[in-house]
Amino acid sequence: MMFVRYLVALPLILLSYVGVPFGYLTFNRYLVVGGEDFDFAAEFTKRLTGNDGFWPVVLALLLFAALWWMTTAWPRIALVPSAPIAFMGILTGLIDGWQKIAAGVAAPAIAWGLAWLAAKIVSWPLTGAVRRSPVEVAIGLRGEGRLRVQSRRLLLDKLPPPRHPESPVGRVAIPFDRISHVEAGVVHAPAQWRFGNTSELALSPGPVLRVIGGGQEWLLPVDDVEATMRLVIERTDVRAKQDPRPPLENSRWTNAKKLWELQDKQSMSPNTQKVKHGMHHGMLVLSAMTAAMAGYAVYRMFTGSWGFLFGVLFFGGISYGMARAWASLGATQKLAEENPRPPTADDPDPRHIPVTGWSASPVVLGQTSDL
Known part of the structure; x- marks a missing residue:
């Protein structure tokens, strides 16, 4: 059970x-x-219960509560309170001694490792409860790339840099409700496969998962293709939910439309500059910080002076503006990731051979444990 x-x-x-x-x-x-x-x-108890508690800990717990299903984010959240510790430990250790430097470096490493282990406990092994749950499962691909089976979609990240330097996203995604074909196969010779964001993945000989949907076709070199296929199929059946897209004239399609224009273009030389992701999440952190300041100003307003009303309005306005900007940028990026092809584009024909050396392999799903 997922609860356990x-x-x-x-x-x-x-x-x-x-x-x-x-x-x-x-x-x-x-x-x-x-x-x-x-x-x-x-x-330890004194510092834990003191009024001068370390506020990044509270922020990390709030982020975990909001992202309880996104296991790949848990180790990064652990760095919210631990990264400042590492910085201050190294800075003060240069004066006070090597013990502070060692402790400052060890703290974030231990915190990251514990959060990573917690994520593995929740998402592996792939039992029936995990396959049907919303918890994110991350699966590494042979070579580069990672498949993240999320609550409502498949997401590919850690891909090679897009071939075209003007590509606005370094990831691609397919919502479950748009998946039309899932197939296990084998590639018998090395090949290259290009995704909608112009990233090219090297396919080494071995088992490959083929996914078609949303105008896209993916070939994913995964070692345990049977278990991955079963995970995708079951979660698609259980968790597919329609997510209406805004009209094409909406400004949130800006990045997606830029991708559509790049499909027929070729860069003159391989691009080595990766697209940076998650930068807009800093706005969410700033929003949470200023919201806490606004909350404190509310408390002081009712227990002290009404002059703190200015702080409520100032910090509250910043928090609201940051939250709106974060949501808008996230929605723009999400549309581009899920629609590297125009919404009117047809899905590729699953009957055609995607690459030379491809052959479909029959998979008996009932052979996988259903614990």
Whole structure:
């Protein structure tokens, strides 16, 4: 059951997001005070419950609550409280000693590892409960690239840089409701496969998963093609949900339309500059920070002076504006990822041979464990 998996993973998340940063702060205190009488547990509790608590921990917990299904984000969230610790540890360690440098470097590494382990516990192995749940499952491809089977779509990231330097996205996606064909096959000779964002993936000989939908065709070199195919099919059947797209004249189609214009163009030389993703998520973090400031101003307004009303309006306005900008940029990127071809484009014919050396391989889905 997924509940049991989360129950096992939750202590690791708390250790990663709460235990590691407050443990570091307590250790830092030990380096300052020293002595055999130092009570680590008491100092840890004091810092954990003190009014001057480390606020990035609260932000990390809120992000985890919002992204409870996105397992690939959990290790990165762990860096929200741990990255400042690493920076300050190295900075102060240059003056105070190597212990602070070592602790500052170890803290984010341990936090990241604990969150990664928690994500693995929730998403692997691929039992029936995982296949039918919304939890994200990340599957590495042979060579470069990663398939992320998410709650409502398939997402390909970590692809080679787009061949065309003007490509606005480095990832592609297919929503479950637009998947029309899933097939297991084998590639007997090395080949290249180009995706809608102009990224090219090297296909090494071996099993390959073929997915068609949303005007796109993917060939994905995965080792356990049977388990991956079953995951995609079952989650598509259970979690496919229509997601209406805005009219084509909407400004959110800007990046997608740029991709459509690049399809017939060829870059003069291979592009080595990857498209940076997730930069707009910084706006969400800033929104959360300013929202906390606005909340504090509300508290001070009712317990102190009405002059804090200015802080409520100022920080609240910034928080609202950042949240709207984050949502707008995210929606624009999502449309481009899911529509590298125009919505009017037909799906590729599954009867044609996609690459030289391709052959379909029959897969008996019932052979996979359904625990």
